[in-house]
Amino acid sequence: MAVFTPVTDDEARAFLADYPLGGFGSLHPIAEGVENTNYRLETAPSEKAAARHVLTLFEARTDAASLPFCLGLTDHLAAGGFPAPRPVRRTDNGWVGTLNGRPAAVIEWLPGAWLRDPSSAEIEAAGAMLARLHLEAEGFPVERANPVGPVVWRDLADRSATAAKGEDRDILDGVEAALKRLGDPWAEDLPRGPIHADYFPDNVLFENGRVSGVIDFYFGCTDLLAYDLAIALSAWGFDGSGVPIPGAFEAFRRGYETVRPLSPAEANALPRLGEAAAIRFTLTRLHDRIFHDPTKLVMPKDPGAFFRRAAWWREAA
Numbered sequence: 001m002a003v004f005t006p007v008t009d010d011e012a013r014a015f016l017a018d019y020p021l022g023g024f025g026s027l028h029p030i031a032e033g034v035e036n037t038n039y040r041l042e043t044a045p046s047e048k049a050a051a052r053h054v055l056t057l058f059e060a061r062t063d064a065a066s067l068p069f070c071l072g073l074t075d076h077l078a079a080g081g082f083p084a085p086r087p088v089r090r091t092d093n094g095w096v097g098t099l100n101g102r103p104a105a106v107i108e109w110l111p112g113a114w115l116r117d118p119s120s121a122e123i124e125a126a127g128a129m130l131a132r133l134h135l136e137a138e139g140f141p142v143e144r145a146n147p148v149g150p151v152v153w154r155d156l157a158d159r160s161a162t163a164a165k166g167e168d169r170d171i172l173d174g175v176e177a178a179l180k181r182l183g184d185p186w187a188e189d190l191p192r193g194p195i196h197a198d199y200f201p202d203n204v205l206f207e208n209g210r211v212s213g214v215i216d217f218y219f220g221c222t223d224l225l226a227y228d229l230a231i232a233l234s235a236w237g238f239d240g241s242g243v244p245i246p247g248a249f250e251a252f253r254r255g256y257e258t259v260r261p262l263s264p265a266e267a268n269a270l271p272r273l274g275e276a277a278a279i280r281f282t283l284t285r286l287h288d289r290i291f292h293d294p295t296k297l298v299m300p301k302d303p304g305a306f307f308r309r310a311a312w313w314r315e316a317a
């Protein structure tokens, strides 16, 4: 369960005093996610605001300085009709307060649920929605460097090397070899802009076969659009253990290219960016497994499942 920083009803009630949301109703921990603390927050219904929201407390990987980008991008997209959740403005007009020592925000609740076993049509719809995100985010004026770019990979690998054992050590050795081989996958001058950077199935909500919400923009940053596609293909094209799902990769790419066709240079770069994406998620998962704090109610994810994707991308090249 992703509650790193517990919040009591009284603490939430006091926090809500700075929001135009009516009275406090109830607070329910959300049992998903591995990065931030999330609660479902019910308030007394009013004419001005819906009664259900998400209360998010931002943990270590989402620093307060990045929130104007992340929440601003979400708000910018939602204002244009894209199904992203709008952050709620406080009475001082800002989006971010402090709760139990963490930056915290109240976010619109979107309908739907993420799909553990999406159909080919649903995967295609998810691909089309990512392309729409890229097109509709164009013109968003704030920039943010990738918080998990190559410099951070190096840090994660070095820190992991101090304690990796057994399977983790083997993965780390493989990652080091991949990093040497990859060089700089960003070397080419490809189209850039705001990207989601964590467009996994659990961040895309569906209702009645249609995408009803794209959530969790907290790794969002300014980077290559084709890298975002490579991340998403790595997430949607394979099962939980890293084995390709027949047709899924093609369905996602087809959906994406229906809305935003890749340039030949982007298509050529995709396998290298895919391997880079696989290494990025291998490293965060590896680091989080090695340094897992058993007192936190969160289950570390399997780095091996992403490391296997790196080999697949290499063969695709």
Ligand SMILES: Nc1ncnc2c1ncn2[C@@H]1O[C@H](COP(=O)(O)OP(=O)(O)OP(=O)(O)O)[C@@H](O)[C@H]1O
Binding pocket: 002, 030, 032, 033, 034, 035, 036, 037, 038, 054, 085, 107, 108, 109, 110, 111, 114, 198, 202, 203, 213, 215, 216, 218
């Ligand atoms: N705006 C929203 N509307 C509806 N449900 C939401 C919303 N935001 C979050 N959730 C629910 O909370 C869960 C966790 O949220 P989120 O993905 O933002 O957490 P996280 O810790 O950042 O996760 P991740 O591990 O994907 O980085 C989601 O899977 C979803 O069930």
Ligand SMILES: N[C@@H](CCO)C(=O)O
Binding pocket: 034, 035, 198, 200, 281, 284, 285, 301
């Ligand atoms: N989507 C990430 C977790 C959130 O950073 C992963 O599956 O490793």
